[in-house]
Amino acid sequence: MVANESHQIDTIACERGWFHGDKEDECYQTIHMYMNDELSLEVAIEAITKPTDEICSSAWEPSKESSVERNLWKLHYGILHTAKKTPWRDTAAHNKLVDLVRGPKAHPDPHSSEGVAQNFCFSKNIWSNLGMLGPSTRECWNNSPGCGSGYSVPEIHAWTNINAFVARLTETELSPFWIYCIWAMRSGLEDEHKLDSYIPVATVWPSFLGRSCSIDRRT
Template identity: 40%
Template sequence: MEEFNDIQFDVPKTSEPAAEELPPDVATLSEPEQIDAMAKKRGWFRGDPEEAMYPTIIAYMEGSIDLDSAVRRLVEPINREYSTADHGQAIRRAEETAVYQRKSHNAKEAEELWGVSLPEDELPPEDRTHNVSTEGLLWDLWYSILHCAKRTPWRETAAQNRLLDLVRALKACPDPAPPAQMMKALENDWIWSSGCLWSELAMLGPSTRESWNDAPGCGAGFTLPEINAWANVNAFVAAITKEGLDDFLLYGKWAMRDALEDHHEDSSTSRGFATVAMKLNAYVPAAAVWVLAVGKELSEGDDSVPSSPNEGEPLGGGADAISRDRWRFWKEGFQVMSRREDLASETREVAAEAFVKMEDIERDATL
Protein backbone atom coordinates (compact mmCIF):
# COMPACT_ATOMS: atom_id res chain seq x y z
CA MET A 1 0.00 0.00 0.00
CA GLU A 2 1.24 3.48 -0.80
CA GLU A 3 2.03 5.83 2.05
CA PHE A 4 -0.30 8.69 2.86
CA ASN A 5 1.65 11.90 3.40
CA ASP A 6 0.23 15.03 1.84
CA ILE A 7 -3.35 15.17 3.13
CA GLN A 8 -4.08 15.52 6.82
CA PHE A 9 -6.94 13.95 8.78
CA ASP A 10 -7.77 14.60 12.41
CA VAL A 11 -6.32 11.96 14.72
CA PRO A 12 -7.57 12.16 18.32
CA LYS A 13 -5.25 12.44 21.26
CA THR A 14 -7.66 10.73 23.63
CA SER A 15 -7.97 7.03 24.41
CA GLU A 16 -10.61 4.86 22.76
CA PRO A 17 -14.08 6.09 23.80
CA ALA A 18 -16.83 3.91 25.13
CA ALA A 19 -19.60 3.14 22.68
CA GLU A 20 -23.11 4.40 23.27
CA GLU A 21 -24.95 1.87 25.39
CA LEU A 22 -28.15 0.08 24.46
CA PRO A 23 -31.13 0.28 26.81
CA PRO A 24 -31.18 -2.74 29.16
CA ASP A 25 -34.35 -4.12 27.60
CA VAL A 26 -32.69 -4.12 24.17
CA ALA A 27 -29.18 -5.36 24.97
CA THR A 28 -30.22 -9.02 25.46
CA LEU A 29 -31.93 -9.35 22.06
CA SER A 30 -30.46 -10.66 18.81
CA GLU A 31 -29.08 -7.95 16.54
CA PRO A 32 -32.05 -7.94 14.12
CA GLU A 33 -34.33 -7.67 17.15
CA GLN A 34 -32.12 -4.90 18.54
CA ILE A 35 -32.47 -3.03 15.24
CA ASP A 36 -36.24 -3.48 15.40
CA ALA A 37 -36.30 -2.21 18.96
CA MET A 38 -34.14 0.82 18.21
CA ALA A 39 -36.26 1.59 15.14
CA LYS A 40 -39.35 1.66 17.34
CA LYS A 41 -37.60 3.67 20.05
CA ARG A 42 -36.21 6.24 17.59
CA GLY A 43 -39.30 6.40 15.40
CA TRP A 44 -37.57 5.36 12.17
CA PHE A 45 -39.31 5.15 8.84
CA ARG A 46 -40.18 1.46 8.59
CA GLY A 47 -42.98 -0.84 7.55
CA ASP A 48 -45.96 -1.24 9.83
CA PRO A 49 -45.69 -4.65 11.53
CA GLU A 50 -49.49 -4.66 11.94
CA GLU A 51 -50.12 -4.41 8.19
CA ALA A 52 -49.57 -7.01 5.47
CA MET A 53 -46.40 -5.78 3.77
CA TYR A 54 -43.80 -6.14 6.50
CA PRO A 55 -44.92 -9.56 7.82
CA THR A 56 -44.98 -10.88 4.24
CA ILE A 57 -41.40 -9.75 3.60
CA ILE A 58 -40.22 -11.18 6.92
CA ALA A 59 -41.90 -14.50 6.09
CA TYR A 60 -40.17 -14.52 2.71
CA MET A 61 -36.76 -13.69 4.22
CA GLU A 62 -37.18 -16.45 6.79
CA GLY A 63 -38.11 -18.97 4.10
CA SER A 64 -41.71 -19.48 5.21
CA ILE A 65 -43.02 -18.48 1.78
CA ASP A 66 -41.39 -18.55 -1.64
CA LEU A 67 -40.63 -15.62 -3.93
CA ASP A 68 -43.71 -16.02 -6.13
CA SER A 69 -46.02 -16.12 -3.13
CA ALA A 70 -44.38 -13.09 -1.58
CA VAL A 71 -44.65 -11.08 -4.79
CA ARG A 72 -48.28 -12.01 -5.24
CA ARG A 73 -49.19 -11.00 -1.68
CA LEU A 74 -47.37 -7.68 -2.04
CA VAL A 75 -48.47 -6.74 -5.54
CA GLU A 76 -52.15 -7.71 -5.66
CA PRO A 77 -53.50 -5.19 -3.11
CA ILE A 78 -51.43 -2.39 -4.64
CA ASN A 79 -52.58 -3.21 -8.17
CA ARG A 80 -56.18 -3.32 -6.98
CA GLU A 81 -55.98 0.14 -5.45
CA TYR A 82 -54.08 1.54 -8.43
CA SER A 83 -56.47 0.30 -11.11
CA THR A 84 -59.53 1.49 -9.19
CA ALA A 85 -57.96 4.89 -8.33
CA ASP A 86 -58.18 3.94 -4.67
CA HIS A 87 -61.76 2.78 -5.28
CA GLY A 88 -62.55 6.17 -6.77
CA GLN A 89 -61.29 8.23 -3.85
CA ALA A 90 -58.16 9.36 -5.72
CA ILE A 91 -60.38 10.78 -8.47
CA ARG A 92 -62.28 12.81 -5.90
CA ARG A 93 -59.02 14.08 -4.37
CA ALA A 94 -57.58 14.91 -7.79
CA GLU A 95 -60.67 16.87 -8.82
CA GLU A 96 -60.69 18.77 -5.52
CA THR A 97 -57.08 19.79 -6.18
CA ALA A 98 -57.88 20.70 -9.79
CA VAL A 99 -60.73 22.99 -8.75
CA TYR A 100 -58.28 25.25 -6.91
CA GLN A 101 -55.50 24.93 -9.48
CA ARG A 102 -57.74 25.95 -12.41
CA LYS A 103 -58.41 29.29 -10.71
CA SER A 104 -54.79 30.26 -11.28
CA HIS A 105 -55.04 29.97 -15.08
CA ASN A 106 -57.18 31.19 -17.94
CA ALA A 107 -59.75 28.76 -19.29
CA LYS A 108 -57.55 27.34 -22.05
CA GLU A 109 -54.52 26.84 -19.81
CA ALA A 110 -56.68 25.38 -17.04
CA GLU A 111 -58.10 22.76 -19.40
CA GLU A 112 -54.65 21.90 -20.80
CA LEU A 113 -53.10 21.56 -17.36
CA TRP A 114 -55.97 20.11 -15.32
CA GLY A 115 -58.63 18.96 -17.78
CA VAL A 116 -62.28 19.87 -17.80
CA SER A 117 -64.20 20.01 -14.56
CA LEU A 118 -66.11 16.88 -13.67
CA PRO A 119 -69.77 17.39 -12.74
CA GLU A 120 -70.53 16.35 -9.20
CA ASP A 121 -72.76 13.50 -10.40
CA GLU A 122 -69.83 12.01 -12.34
CA LEU A 123 -67.52 11.93 -9.33
CA PRO A 124 -67.25 8.65 -7.42
CA PRO A 125 -69.16 8.84 -4.15
CA GLU A 126 -67.11 9.84 -1.14
CA ASP A 127 -66.21 6.94 1.13
CA ARG A 128 -64.66 8.06 4.39
CA THR A 129 -64.36 4.46 5.56
CA HIS A 130 -61.89 3.62 2.77
CA ASN A 131 -58.55 4.38 4.41
CA VAL A 132 -56.30 2.40 2.05
CA SER A 133 -54.47 4.07 -0.85
CA THR A 134 -51.99 3.12 -3.54
CA GLU A 135 -49.52 5.67 -2.23
CA GLY A 136 -49.85 4.50 1.36
CA LEU A 137 -49.30 0.87 0.36
CA LEU A 138 -46.22 1.80 -1.68
CA TRP A 139 -44.71 3.75 1.22
CA ASP A 140 -45.32 0.74 3.46
CA LEU A 141 -43.87 -1.68 0.91
CA TRP A 142 -40.59 0.16 0.41
CA TYR A 143 -40.17 1.14 4.05
CA SER A 144 -40.62 -2.56 4.88
CA ILE A 145 -38.00 -3.65 2.35
CA LEU A 146 -35.51 -0.99 3.45
CA HIS A 147 -36.00 -1.90 7.09
CA CYS A 148 -35.45 -5.57 6.26
CA ALA A 149 -32.23 -4.48 4.56
CA LYS A 150 -31.14 -2.84 7.81
CA ARG A 151 -31.75 -6.14 9.62
CA THR A 152 -29.69 -8.11 7.09
CA PRO A 153 -25.90 -8.04 7.62
CA TRP A 154 -24.24 -6.80 4.47
CA ARG A 155 -21.59 -9.53 4.61
CA GLU A 156 -24.31 -12.21 4.53
CA THR A 157 -24.43 -12.22 0.75
CA ALA A 158 -27.07 -14.93 0.38
CA ALA A 159 -29.55 -13.07 2.60
CA GLN A 160 -28.88 -9.71 0.93
CA ASN A 161 -29.30 -11.36 -2.48
CA ARG A 162 -32.59 -12.90 -1.39
CA LEU A 163 -33.94 -9.44 -0.60
CA LEU A 164 -32.48 -8.13 -3.86
CA ASP A 165 -34.29 -10.94 -5.71
CA LEU A 166 -37.54 -9.62 -4.28
CA VAL A 167 -36.90 -6.13 -5.65
CA ARG A 168 -35.89 -7.60 -9.00
CA ALA A 169 -39.12 -9.64 -9.11
CA LEU A 170 -41.23 -6.60 -8.26
CA LYS A 171 -39.62 -4.63 -11.07
CA ALA A 172 -40.41 -7.48 -13.48
CA CYS A 173 -44.13 -7.41 -12.64
CA PRO A 174 -46.45 -6.10 -15.37
CA ASP A 175 -47.63 -2.57 -14.71
CA PRO A 176 -51.30 -2.61 -13.67
CA ALA A 177 -54.04 -1.25 -15.91
CA PRO A 178 -54.83 2.43 -15.40
CA PRO A 179 -58.15 3.39 -13.81
CA ALA A 180 -61.10 3.19 -16.20
CA GLN A 181 -62.02 6.77 -15.32
CA MET A 182 -58.56 8.22 -16.02
CA MET A 183 -58.57 12.02 -16.17
CA LYS A 184 -56.00 14.77 -16.59
CA ALA A 185 -56.17 15.80 -12.95
CA LEU A 186 -55.42 12.23 -11.86
CA GLU A 187 -52.54 11.99 -14.34
CA ASN A 188 -50.96 14.92 -12.48
CA ASP A 189 -50.78 12.78 -9.34
CA TRP A 190 -47.26 11.36 -8.99
CA ILE A 191 -48.63 7.85 -8.46
CA TRP A 192 -50.50 7.77 -11.78
CA SER A 193 -48.38 10.22 -13.82
CA SER A 194 -46.05 7.71 -15.49
CA GLY A 195 -48.22 4.61 -15.65
CA CYS A 196 -45.09 2.62 -14.72
CA LEU A 197 -45.86 1.40 -11.24
CA TRP A 198 -43.54 -1.61 -11.19
CA SER A 199 -41.29 -1.11 -14.20
CA GLU A 200 -40.01 2.11 -12.61
CA LEU A 201 -40.33 0.91 -8.99
CA ALA A 202 -42.60 3.83 -8.17
CA MET A 203 -42.01 5.37 -4.73
CA LEU A 204 -38.76 3.50 -4.05
CA GLY A 205 -36.81 6.75 -4.56
CA PRO A 206 -38.90 8.92 -2.21
CA SER A 207 -39.06 6.13 0.38
CA THR A 208 -35.28 5.75 0.33
CA ARG A 209 -34.76 9.49 0.65
CA GLU A 210 -37.06 9.62 3.67
CA SER A 211 -35.29 6.62 5.22
CA TRP A 212 -31.96 8.43 4.89
CA ASN A 213 -33.21 10.87 7.52
CA ASP A 214 -32.61 8.00 9.94
CA ALA A 215 -28.83 8.20 9.56
CA PRO A 216 -26.69 8.02 12.70
CA GLY A 217 -26.58 11.44 14.29
CA CYS A 218 -29.99 12.35 12.89
CA GLY A 219 -32.80 9.82 13.23
CA ALA A 220 -30.45 7.15 14.59
CA GLY A 221 -27.86 7.09 17.32
CA PHE A 222 -24.44 5.47 17.46
CA THR A 223 -25.14 2.17 19.18
CA LEU A 224 -23.64 -0.88 17.49
CA PRO A 225 -26.91 -2.22 16.02
CA GLU A 226 -27.72 1.23 14.64
CA ILE A 227 -24.37 1.70 12.91
CA ASN A 228 -24.55 -1.87 11.57
CA ALA A 229 -28.06 -1.18 10.27
CA TRP A 230 -26.73 1.92 8.50
CA ALA A 231 -23.96 -0.03 6.75
CA ASN A 232 -26.42 -2.79 5.84
CA VAL A 233 -28.96 -0.52 4.16
CA ASN A 234 -26.24 1.40 2.34
CA ALA A 235 -24.89 -1.89 1.00
CA PHE A 236 -28.37 -2.90 -0.13
CA VAL A 237 -29.06 0.36 -1.95
CA ALA A 238 -25.61 0.13 -3.52
CA ALA A 239 -26.52 -3.37 -4.74
CA ILE A 240 -29.77 -2.02 -6.23
CA THR A 241 -27.63 0.51 -8.09
CA LYS A 242 -25.12 -2.13 -9.19
CA GLU A 243 -27.93 -4.29 -10.59
CA GLY A 244 -29.41 -1.37 -12.52
CA LEU A 245 -32.74 -1.66 -10.71
CA ASP A 246 -32.56 2.01 -9.76
CA ASP A 247 -29.84 4.66 -9.54
CA PHE A 248 -28.75 5.75 -6.07
CA LEU A 249 -25.13 6.57 -6.93
CA LEU A 250 -25.62 10.04 -5.45
CA TYR A 251 -26.19 8.34 -2.08
CA GLY A 252 -22.75 6.80 -2.42
CA LYS A 253 -21.27 10.27 -2.86
CA TRP A 254 -23.11 11.40 0.25
CA ALA A 255 -21.66 8.45 2.18
CA MET A 256 -18.12 9.28 1.04
CA ARG A 257 -18.58 12.90 2.00
CA ASP A 258 -19.89 11.98 5.46
CA ALA A 259 -17.01 9.61 6.15
CA LEU A 260 -14.03 11.23 4.49
CA GLU A 261 -14.71 14.87 3.66
CA ASP A 262 -16.66 16.32 6.55
CA HIS A 263 -14.75 17.61 9.56
CA HIS A 264 -15.90 15.71 12.65
CA GLU A 265 -15.60 16.77 16.26
CA ASP A 266 -16.81 15.43 19.58
CA SER A 267 -20.24 17.01 19.83
CA SER A 268 -23.87 16.68 20.82
CA THR A 269 -26.19 15.28 18.16
CA SER A 270 -29.95 14.89 18.00
CA ARG A 271 -29.39 11.45 19.56
CA GLY A 272 -26.93 12.40 22.28
CA PHE A 273 -23.22 13.09 22.60
CA ALA A 274 -20.93 11.44 20.06
CA THR A 275 -17.16 11.37 19.82
CA VAL A 276 -15.23 11.54 16.55
CA ALA A 277 -14.55 7.81 16.78
CA MET A 278 -18.22 7.00 17.27
CA LYS A 279 -19.12 9.02 14.19
CA LEU A 280 -16.43 7.44 12.05
CA ASN A 281 -17.41 3.94 13.18
CA ALA A 282 -20.84 4.72 11.72
CA TYR A 283 -19.87 6.61 8.57
CA VAL A 284 -16.76 4.81 7.33
CA PRO A 285 -18.34 1.33 6.89
CA ALA A 286 -21.36 2.92 5.18
CA ALA A 287 -19.01 4.58 2.69
CA ALA A 288 -16.81 1.52 2.24
CA VAL A 289 -19.69 -0.73 1.18
CA TRP A 290 -20.37 1.63 -1.71
CA VAL A 291 -16.80 1.24 -2.93
CA LEU A 292 -16.98 -2.54 -2.61
CA ALA A 293 -20.24 -2.65 -4.59
CA VAL A 294 -19.96 0.15 -7.16
CA GLY A 295 -16.44 1.52 -6.80
CA LYS A 296 -15.87 1.40 -10.54
CA GLU A 297 -19.04 3.40 -11.16
CA LEU A 298 -18.01 5.95 -8.53
CA SER A 299 -14.62 6.30 -10.21
CA GLU A 300 -16.13 7.10 -13.58
CA GLY A 301 -17.03 10.70 -12.78
CA ASP A 302 -16.29 12.89 -15.77
CA ASP A 303 -14.92 15.97 -14.00
CA SER A 304 -18.14 17.78 -14.87
CA VAL A 305 -20.02 20.30 -12.78
CA PRO A 306 -22.40 18.58 -10.31
CA SER A 307 -26.03 18.63 -11.38
CA SER A 308 -27.04 19.43 -7.81
CA PRO A 309 -25.35 21.03 -4.78
CA ASN A 310 -26.34 17.85 -2.92
CA GLU A 311 -23.50 16.07 -4.70
CA GLY A 312 -21.14 17.98 -2.44
CA GLU A 313 -18.23 20.30 -2.96
CA PRO A 314 -15.11 18.30 -3.71
CA LEU A 315 -12.02 19.15 -1.73
CA GLY A 316 -9.63 21.57 -3.30
CA GLY A 317 -12.28 24.18 -4.15
CA GLY A 318 -13.12 22.89 -7.61
CA ALA A 319 -16.53 22.09 -9.04
CA ASP A 320 -15.89 18.52 -10.21
CA ALA A 321 -18.48 15.88 -9.34
CA ILE A 322 -15.83 13.18 -8.87
CA SER A 323 -12.44 14.41 -9.95
CA ARG A 324 -9.24 12.41 -9.84
CA ASP A 325 -8.16 14.46 -6.86
CA ARG A 326 -11.37 13.67 -5.02
CA TRP A 327 -11.05 9.95 -5.80
CA ARG A 328 -7.45 10.03 -4.55
CA PHE A 329 -8.54 11.86 -1.40
CA TRP A 330 -11.15 9.21 -0.69
CA LYS A 331 -8.72 6.37 -1.29
CA GLU A 332 -6.06 7.83 0.98
CA GLY A 333 -8.72 8.62 3.55
CA PHE A 334 -9.68 4.95 3.72
CA GLN A 335 -6.03 4.07 4.24
CA VAL A 336 -5.82 6.48 7.17
CA MET A 337 -9.01 5.08 8.68
CA SER A 338 -7.65 1.54 8.40
CA ARG A 339 -4.74 2.58 10.65
CA ARG A 340 -6.58 4.55 13.32
CA GLU A 341 -6.28 2.66 16.57
CA ASP A 342 -9.24 4.51 18.10
CA LEU A 343 -11.65 2.95 15.62
CA ALA A 344 -13.36 -0.42 15.95
CA SER A 345 -11.56 -3.35 14.33
CA GLU A 346 -14.49 -3.87 11.96
CA THR A 347 -14.21 -0.26 10.80
CA ARG A 348 -10.48 -0.54 10.20
CA GLU A 349 -10.96 -3.82 8.34
CA VAL A 350 -13.60 -2.58 5.92
CA ALA A 351 -11.67 0.66 5.37
CA ALA A 352 -8.65 -1.42 4.35
CA GLU A 353 -10.84 -3.45 1.98
CA ALA A 354 -12.14 -0.25 0.39
CA PHE A 355 -8.60 1.10 -0.05
CA VAL A 356 -7.47 -2.10 -1.77
CA LYS A 357 -10.57 -2.10 -3.96
CA MET A 358 -9.87 1.45 -5.08
CA GLU A 359 -6.27 0.58 -5.89
CA ASP A 360 -7.48 -2.40 -7.93
CA ILE A 361 -9.91 -0.17 -9.83
CA GLU A 362 -7.12 2.27 -10.64
CA ARG A 363 -4.84 -0.56 -11.74
CA ASP A 364 -7.51 -2.06 -14.00
CA ALA A 365 -8.19 1.35 -15.54
CA THR A 366 -4.55 1.68 -16.64
CA LEU A 367 -4.28 -1.76 -18.26
Protein backbone atom coordinates in the same frame (compact mmCIF):
# COMPACT_ATOMS: atom_id res chain seq x y z
CA MET B 1 -23.49 -9.19 14.73
CA VAL B 2 -25.04 -10.56 17.91
CA ALA B 3 -27.96 -12.94 17.56
CA ASN B 4 -30.57 -10.49 18.82
CA GLU B 5 -29.31 -7.40 17.00
CA SER B 6 -32.23 -7.57 14.58
CA HIS B 7 -34.60 -7.16 17.53
CA GLN B 8 -32.46 -4.36 18.92
CA ILE B 9 -32.74 -2.52 15.60
CA ASP B 10 -36.52 -3.00 15.66
CA THR B 11 -36.66 -1.52 19.15
CA ILE B 12 -34.45 1.42 18.23
CA ALA B 13 -36.56 2.07 15.12
CA CYS B 14 -39.68 2.40 17.25
CA GLU B 15 -38.01 4.52 19.92
CA ARG B 16 -36.45 6.93 17.44
CA GLY B 17 -39.36 7.04 15.04
CA TRP B 18 -37.52 5.63 12.04
CA PHE B 19 -39.41 4.96 8.85
CA HIS B 20 -39.92 1.22 9.04
CA GLY B 21 -42.41 -1.51 8.34
CA ASP B 22 -45.37 -2.21 10.60
CA LYS B 23 -45.11 -5.73 11.99
CA GLU B 24 -48.90 -6.02 11.98
CA ASP B 25 -49.14 -5.11 8.31
CA GLU B 26 -49.68 -7.94 5.83
CA CYS B 27 -47.04 -6.60 3.46
CA TYR B 28 -44.38 -6.55 6.17
CA GLN B 29 -45.38 -10.04 7.27
CA THR B 30 -45.03 -11.21 3.67
CA ILE B 31 -41.51 -9.80 3.51
CA HIS B 32 -40.64 -11.46 6.83
CA MET B 33 -42.01 -14.84 5.75
CA TYR B 34 -40.22 -14.63 2.41
CA MET B 35 -36.90 -13.82 4.05
CA ASN B 36 -37.37 -16.80 6.38
CA ASP B 37 -37.98 -19.11 3.40
CA GLU B 38 -41.62 -19.60 4.36
CA LEU B 39 -42.79 -18.17 1.03
CA SER B 40 -41.36 -18.48 -2.45
CA LEU B 41 -40.43 -15.36 -4.38
CA GLU B 42 -43.36 -15.87 -6.74
CA VAL B 43 -45.89 -16.17 -3.92
CA ALA B 44 -44.41 -13.15 -2.12
CA ILE B 45 -44.60 -10.99 -5.24
CA GLU B 46 -48.21 -11.97 -5.82
CA ALA B 47 -49.10 -11.16 -2.22
CA ILE B 48 -47.36 -7.79 -2.46
CA THR B 49 -48.76 -6.68 -5.81
CA LYS B 50 -52.29 -8.07 -5.75
CA PRO B 51 -53.91 -5.56 -3.34
CA THR B 52 -52.59 -2.59 -5.31
CA ASP B 53 -53.48 -4.17 -8.65
CA GLU B 54 -57.04 -4.69 -7.49
CA ILE B 55 -57.39 -1.10 -6.33
CA CYS B 56 -56.04 0.28 -9.59
CA SER B 57 -58.18 -1.95 -11.76
CA SER B 58 -61.46 -1.10 -10.05
CA ALA B 59 -63.61 1.99 -10.48
CA TRP B 60 -61.55 4.98 -9.40
CA GLU B 61 -62.34 7.38 -6.60
CA PRO B 62 -60.11 9.88 -4.77
CA SER B 63 -59.75 7.75 -1.64
CA LYS B 64 -58.13 4.98 -3.67
CA GLU B 65 -55.21 7.20 -4.63
CA SER B 66 -54.11 7.41 -1.00
CA SER B 67 -54.58 3.64 -0.65
CA VAL B 68 -52.27 2.94 -3.59
CA GLU B 69 -49.64 5.35 -2.33
CA ARG B 70 -49.88 3.95 1.21
CA ASN B 71 -49.35 0.41 -0.09
CA LEU B 72 -46.20 1.47 -1.91
CA TRP B 73 -44.79 3.30 1.11
CA LYS B 74 -45.40 0.21 3.25
CA LEU B 75 -43.72 -2.05 0.73
CA HIS B 76 -40.55 -0.02 0.36
CA TYR B 77 -40.25 0.91 4.03
CA GLY B 78 -40.62 -2.78 4.86
CA ILE B 79 -37.89 -3.81 2.43
CA LEU B 80 -35.53 -1.03 3.48
CA HIS B 81 -36.00 -1.72 7.19
CA THR B 82 -35.39 -5.41 6.58
CA ALA B 83 -32.17 -4.43 4.81
CA LYS B 84 -31.11 -2.53 7.94
CA LYS B 85 -31.52 -5.69 9.99
CA THR B 86 -29.70 -7.92 7.50
CA PRO B 87 -25.88 -8.04 7.83
CA TRP B 88 -24.45 -6.66 4.62
CA ARG B 89 -21.96 -9.51 4.35
CA ASP B 90 -24.87 -11.97 4.15
CA THR B 91 -24.86 -12.00 0.37
CA ALA B 92 -27.61 -14.59 0.01
CA ALA B 93 -30.03 -12.65 2.21
CA HIS B 94 -29.33 -9.34 0.52
CA ASN B 95 -29.75 -10.96 -2.89
CA LYS B 96 -33.16 -12.20 -1.74
CA LEU B 97 -34.11 -8.64 -0.88
CA VAL B 98 -32.85 -7.40 -4.23
CA ASP B 99 -35.07 -10.00 -5.89
CA LEU B 100 -37.99 -8.62 -3.90
CA VAL B 101 -37.39 -5.28 -5.61
CA ARG B 102 -36.70 -6.79 -9.02
CA GLY B 103 -39.82 -8.96 -8.92
CA PRO B 104 -42.42 -6.19 -8.56
CA LYS B 105 -40.50 -4.05 -11.07
CA ALA B 106 -40.96 -6.83 -13.63
CA HIS B 107 -44.60 -7.35 -12.65
CA PRO B 108 -47.09 -6.08 -15.25
CA ASP B 109 -48.43 -2.63 -14.46
CA PRO B 110 -52.15 -2.76 -13.76
CA HIS B 111 -54.58 -1.27 -16.24
CA SER B 112 -54.97 1.92 -14.27
CA SER B 113 -57.60 4.57 -14.47
CA GLU B 114 -56.82 8.19 -15.24
CA GLY B 115 -56.78 8.99 -11.54
CA VAL B 116 -53.69 6.85 -10.99
CA ALA B 117 -51.97 8.15 -14.10
CA GLN B 118 -52.15 11.71 -12.80
CA ASN B 119 -50.46 10.95 -9.48
CA PHE B 120 -47.01 12.53 -9.48
CA CYS B 121 -45.55 9.82 -7.25
CA PHE B 122 -46.02 6.80 -9.45
CA SER B 123 -48.01 7.70 -12.59
CA LYS B 124 -49.58 4.78 -14.39
CA ASN B 125 -46.37 2.71 -14.27
CA ILE B 126 -46.84 1.72 -10.69
CA TRP B 127 -44.48 -1.24 -10.72
CA SER B 128 -42.17 -0.78 -13.67
CA ASN B 129 -40.79 2.60 -12.65
CA LEU B 130 -40.52 1.91 -8.89
CA GLY B 131 -41.69 5.48 -8.44
CA MET B 132 -42.04 5.34 -4.66
CA LEU B 133 -38.74 3.58 -3.98
CA GLY B 134 -36.77 6.80 -4.37
CA PRO B 135 -38.88 8.86 -1.92
CA SER B 136 -38.95 5.98 0.57
CA THR B 137 -35.18 5.65 0.45
CA ARG B 138 -34.69 9.38 0.85
CA GLU B 139 -36.88 9.38 3.96
CA CYS B 140 -34.83 6.53 5.42
CA TRP B 141 -31.68 8.58 4.88
CA ASN B 142 -32.97 10.96 7.54
CA ASN B 143 -32.17 8.19 10.01
CA SER B 144 -28.40 8.41 9.63
CA PRO B 145 -26.08 8.44 12.68
CA GLY B 146 -26.06 11.87 14.23
CA CYS B 147 -29.35 12.77 12.59
CA GLY B 148 -32.24 10.37 13.16
CA SER B 149 -30.12 7.81 14.97
CA GLY B 150 -27.28 7.65 17.43
CA TYR B 151 -23.90 5.94 17.47
CA SER B 152 -24.64 2.64 19.16
CA VAL B 153 -23.29 -0.52 17.54
CA PRO B 154 -26.71 -1.71 16.28
CA GLU B 155 -27.38 1.72 14.76
CA ILE B 156 -24.02 1.80 13.00
CA HIS B 157 -24.60 -1.71 11.68
CA ALA B 158 -28.10 -0.79 10.50
CA TRP B 159 -26.75 2.24 8.65
CA THR B 160 -24.00 0.21 7.01
CA ASN B 161 -26.42 -2.56 6.05
CA ILE B 162 -28.91 -0.27 4.32
CA ASN B 163 -26.14 1.50 2.43
CA ALA B 164 -24.87 -1.86 1.21
CA PHE B 165 -28.37 -2.80 0.08
CA VAL B 166 -28.87 0.43 -1.84
CA ALA B 167 -25.42 -0.05 -3.37
CA ARG B 168 -26.60 -3.45 -4.59
CA LEU B 169 -29.69 -1.86 -6.14
CA THR B 170 -27.39 0.59 -7.91
CA GLU B 171 -25.00 -2.15 -9.02
CA THR B 172 -27.84 -4.18 -10.53
CA GLU B 173 -29.24 -1.04 -12.19
CA LEU B 174 -32.62 -1.49 -10.53
CA SER B 175 -32.41 2.08 -9.31
CA PRO B 176 -29.62 4.64 -9.80
CA PHE B 177 -28.83 5.71 -6.25
CA TRP B 178 -25.43 7.23 -7.00
CA ILE B 179 -26.22 10.29 -4.91
CA TYR B 180 -26.03 8.15 -1.77
CA CYS B 181 -22.65 6.86 -2.85
CA ILE B 182 -21.41 10.44 -3.10
CA TRP B 183 -22.85 11.30 0.29
CA ALA B 184 -21.30 8.19 1.87
CA MET B 185 -17.85 8.92 0.47
CA ARG B 186 -18.00 12.53 1.58
CA SER B 187 -19.18 11.66 5.08
CA GLY B 188 -16.46 9.08 5.52
CA LEU B 189 -13.56 10.84 3.85
CA GLU B 190 -14.21 14.57 3.94
CA ASP B 191 -16.59 15.56 6.71
CA GLU B 192 -15.82 15.57 10.40
CA HIS B 193 -17.94 12.83 11.91
CA LYS B 194 -17.41 9.94 14.24
CA LEU B 195 -15.34 7.82 11.91
CA ASP B 196 -16.45 4.48 13.30
CA SER B 197 -19.94 5.38 12.06
CA TYR B 198 -19.15 6.58 8.57
CA ILE B 199 -15.97 4.83 7.46
CA PRO B 200 -17.74 1.43 7.22
CA VAL B 201 -20.40 3.00 5.01
CA ALA B 202 -17.79 4.66 2.82
CA THR B 203 -16.14 1.30 2.24
CA VAL B 204 -19.20 -0.77 1.33
CA TRP B 205 -20.02 1.26 -1.77
CA PRO B 206 -16.69 0.52 -3.53
CA SER B 207 -17.13 -3.11 -2.47
CA PHE B 208 -20.04 -3.34 -4.91
CA LEU B 209 -19.37 -0.62 -7.45
CA GLY B 210 -15.59 -0.69 -7.62
CA ARG B 211 -13.90 2.06 -9.60
CA SER B 212 -17.27 3.44 -10.67
CA CYS B 213 -17.32 5.23 -7.32
CA SER B 214 -14.44 7.41 -8.50
CA ILE B 215 -16.52 8.84 -11.36
CA ASP B 216 -18.24 12.13 -10.67
CA ARG B 217 -21.90 11.32 -11.22
CA ARG B 218 -23.37 14.62 -10.15
CA THR B 219 -23.83 15.67 -13.79
